[in-house]
Amino acid sequence: MHITVEQGDITKVQTDVICLGIFHGVQRPGGAAGAVDRALDGVLSEVLADGDFSCKKGEIFWLRTHGKIGAKRVLLVGLGPSDKFSPDVVREISAAAARAAKALSELTTITHGAGIGGLDPQTAAQATVEGTLLGLYRFEKFKKPEEPLKLERLRIIEHSAEKLEQLKIGAQRGQIIAESVCFARDLANEPGQSLPPRELARRAQELAHELELRCEVFDEKALEKLGMGGILAVGKGSDEPPRLIVLEYNLTKDSTPIVLVGKGITFDSGGISIKPREGMEAMKYDMSGAAAVLGAMRAIALLKLPVSVVGLIAAAENLPSGKALKPGDVIRISNGKTVEVTNTDAEGRLVLSDALVYAQRYNPQAVIDLATLTGACTIALGKEAAGLFSNDETLAQKIQKAAQQTGERVWPLPLYNEYKELIKSEIADIKNSTNKGPQAGAAVGAIFLREFVTYPWAHLDIAGVAYDVESRLYHTKGATGYGVRLLTQLLQDWS
Numbered sequence: 140m141h142i143t144v145e146q147g148d149i150t151k152v153q154t155d156v157i158c159l160g161i162f163h164g165v166q167r168p169g170g171a172a173g174a175v176d177r178a179l180d181g182v183l184s185e186v187l188a189d190g191d192f193s194c195k196k197g198e199i200f201w202l203r204t205h206g207k208i209g210a211k212r213v214l215l216v217g218l219g220p221s222d223k224f225s226p227d228v229v230r231e232i233s234a235a236a237a238r239a240a241k242a243l244s245e246l247t248t249i250t251h252g253a254g255i256g257g258l259d260p261q262t263a264a265q266a267t268v269e270g271t272l273l274g275l276y277r278f279e280k281f282k283k284p285e286e287p288l289k290l291e292r293l294r295i296i297e298h299s300a301e302k303l304e305q306l307k308i309g310a311q312r313g314q315i316i317a318e319s320v321c322f323a324r325d326l327a328n329e330p331g332q333s334l335p336p337r338e339l340a341r342r343a344q345e346l347a348h349e350l351e352l353r354c355e356v357f358d359e360k361a362l363e364k365l366g367m368g369g370i371l372a373v374g375k376g377s378d379e380p381p382r383l384i385v386l387e388y389n390l391t392k393d394s395t396p397i398v399l400v401g402k403g404i405t406f407d408s409g410g411i412s413i414k415p416r417e418g419m420e421a422m423k424y425d426m427s428g429a430a431a432v433l434g435a436m437r438a439i440a441l442l443k444l445p446v447s448v449v450g451l452i453a454a455a456e457n458l459p460s461g462k463a464l465k466p467g468d469v470i471r472i473s474n475g476k477t478v479e480v481t482n483t484d485a486e487g488r489l490v491l492s493d494a495l496v497y498a499q500r501y502n503p504q505a506v507i508d509l510a511t512l513t514g515a516c517t518i519a520l521g522k523e524a525a526g527l528f529s530n531d532e533t534l535a536q537k538i539q540k541a542a543q544q545t546g547e548r549v550w551p552l553p554l555y556n557e558y559k560e561l562i563k564s565e566i567a568d569i570k571n572s573t574n575k576g577p578q579a580g581a582a583v584g585a586i587f588l589r590e591f592v593t594y595p596w597a598h599l600d601i602a603g604v605a606y607d608v609e610s611r612l613y614h615t616k617g618a619t620g621y622g623v624r625l626l627t628q629l630l631q632d633w634s
Contacts, residue, residue, distance in 0.1 A: 140275075142268060142314055144295045144307045149249065150178040152296055156212040158236045158248035160256075161187070162221045163194040170254045171298070172215075178208045183215070195219060196228060197235035197612050210247065214239060224256050227546030227611075229266035234274020234613035240290055241275065247294040250306060260302040261309035264295060268313030269320075269624070273613040276321050278328040315441045316627055320620035323434030327427045327605065327618035331406030335379035336454035339405055339426065343384045343433060343452065350440040353390070357383040365497070366473040369489035372480070374455035376410055376463025381455035383494065384429075386436050388448045396447035397633065398498040399436070399626060402487045402510035403429030403454035410457045410483030411465050424618055425487070427605035428509035429454060431622030438627045446630050449501055453490035457483070469567045472496060474591060479567035481574060487512050488571055488587045495591040505534050505595040507629075508588065509622045510602075515580025516552075517603035524548035525604050525621065528585035531595035538597055541629040546611075547621055549599065558586040 149157060149171045159172040167184050168176050176183035182202065186192050192200040196219030204210055216236045219228060229251045240246045253263035271293055277284065297306055326334065326342070334342075340356040347354035359380045362371050367383065374381030384403070390396060404425040408414060414422065429452040436450045464470070468480045470489070474496045478489065487510050498506045509525075516526040527549040529535035535551060542549045561573035561583050569590060573583050585598050604621045608614050 140272060140290070141292045142295070142310055144264065144297065144303060144310050146298070146300055146303055147296050148298065149296050150174055150208045152247055152294070153209045154247040154294065155210070155243040155245045156214050156240055156247065157210040158214045158216060158240070158246060160216050160218045160232055160249070160251040161194045162218045162224070164220065165194065171249045175208060175213060179204060179213075180207070193217065197232055199235060199239045218251065218256070224252065225546070226252070226258060226262055226266040226544070229258070229263060230270030230273065230546065231612035233267045233270030237271040237274045237290065241288050244289050245292040245294065246271070246290055247296055250295055250297065253302065253306070260305040264306040264309030265313035265316070267295065268293070268310045269317040270613050272314065272317035273320060276324060276615050278325060278617055280329065312442065316438050316624055319434040319438035319441070319627070320623045322437055323430040323620040323623050324618040326430040326433065327424045327620070329423065331423045331456065335405050335456055336374070336382040336403065337379065339403060339429065339452070339454050340382045340384050343386060346433060346437060347386055350437065352436065352440060353387040355385040357385070366471065367493040368470040369472050369478070369493040370453050370455055372464045372468070372470040373404075373457055373486045373489050376460045377456040377458040379456045383497065384452040384454060386450035388436060388440055390447050390449065394447035395504045396449045396501050397630060398449045398451060398501055398503045398506040399432045400451045400453070400491060400494045400498060400506060400508035401429035401432035402426065402491055402508070402512065403452045404487060404490065405454060405456050407457045407484070407486065408459060410463055410486060411459050412482050412484040413459055414484060421606060424606045425511050426454070427511050427601060427618060427621070430618070431509050431601070431620065431626065434620060434623035435626035438623060439630055442627070442631070444630055446633050448630060449498070449503070451494045451498060453494040455486075455490055457486045472591065476569070476590060477567040479564040479570040481570050482572040485572040485584070488584050491588055492591040495588060499593055503594050505531070505597070506592065507538070507597045507599065507626070509599045511605050512584045512600045513581045513602055515577070516600040519552070519581060520550055520603055522603045522608045523610065524550040526550060526552045526581050526600035527597060528552055528554050528582070528600070529597040530554065530589060530592065531597070534595045534597050537629060537632070538625070541625050541632065545624040545628050547604070547625040552582060552585070554582065554585055554589060558582050562587055
């Protein structure tokens with residue numbers, strides 16, 4: 140989409156439609172909406188007074204202007220109550236407006252919240268652009284669109300010349316981040332047949348070439364040399380071989396980078412501990428952690444953030460076969476620790492363990508992993524927040540701050556040492572799941588991962604928030620791209 144920020148009078152701009160946001164409870168609009176109201180002889184005030192438009196968040200109301208202003212139409216969008224207004228509301232209402240205008244070629248808008256909403260211009264512009272692009276997202280690689288998407292241009296109009304530069308910065312940033320989220324969504328929406336580990340690695344190499352990142356891919360022989368028994372064990376049931384993907388941004392000999400680790404199970408049948416039939420087709424999204432890492436690396440590089448970052452992706456396909464990992468098997472992770480496998484559907488922690496060990500060689504400031512790890516986290520938190528586990532309070536606080544800024548929520552969960560008793564094995568150092576019933580499932584996964592870290596670390600269990608989240612207007616059916624905006628904000632603010 141072509142996005143411009145222009146100075147001008149909203150009542151005189153020649154365009155298909157102008158979008159104006161109005162708070163719930165307002166009887167006489169102010170700001171840009173007030174100027175349009177006056178130019179239209181008070182028709183907006185009349186609509187509000189008559190109760191035709193209640194201004195609920197994301198509510199839409201169309202008006203024809205009959206040539207009284209430059210725009211052919213006015214698109215009113217409800218901002219909801221002013222006391223609940225936030226950048227995430229801007230994303231939601233911008234998505235609603237963009238969808239409403241998708242049959243037009245151009246949408247002209249003010250930056251919602253930059254005036255009476257109390258947001259600074261850069262934040263408001265960024266959220267407006269993010270919401271617009273995220274709301275228009277479609278995954279149509281394998282089908283013809285049911286209705287054409289004609290909207291090709293977004294124009295942001297601002298009356299004040301003083302705000303223009305900050306608006307442009309915010310709009311550019313919003314476009315980079317939203318396109319990176321859509322990049323991650325595409326990966327997580329793609330079927331396992333066309334995105335096995337080898338292809339995921341090829342896409343990572345292609346991205347690295349475009350952005351001048353260093354990329355290294357470890358095949359089966361290299362994984363064997365590294366002793367990565369976790370990744371190899373999970374992948375051996377499939378004809379598609381596993382991979383470890385390494386991406387490096389702004390790394391020097393003296394760097395102490397932040398390392399991002401993504402679970403990349405490109406399809407998860409559960410292996411020998413096979414999943415139920417219902418919903419298994421969605422298990423293509425079990426690589427959403429990997430998708431988030433790739434999307435974040437894209438955004439970080441395009442934004443040229445002054446940080447050193449490494450992205451690690453442990454990629455495998457988890458299928459049952461005569462070669463597959465079996466319950467009762469004992470495998471050895473690359474740090475020498477042995478694991479009794481009691482559930483082959485608890486495979487994400489096995490591939491992540493090798494990646495977390497590999498991260499040690501970078502002497503990292505911090506390591507953050509993202510994984511669709513446990514259904515238990517979805518039961519605990521629903522689809523409204525990722526579970527946050529961390530061994531470092533400062534790191535956890537930084538992630539929580541970034542979550543508040545982006546609307547990609549996290550909720551801290553405990554790493555009690557008592558949980559380790561649940562993965563105690565009689566024949567190996569630990570086992571990969573508990574046989575003591577459905578207790579503390581998300582924490583058991585996290586406590587397993589903690590066995591393989593020696594640095595400040597955080598684990599984000601994104602099982603609930605990565606797919607089919609209907610409570611945000613900027614989400615569409617399928618993958619959400621959760622984590623890209625959160626990680627980008629975290630690394631922008633890193634100090």
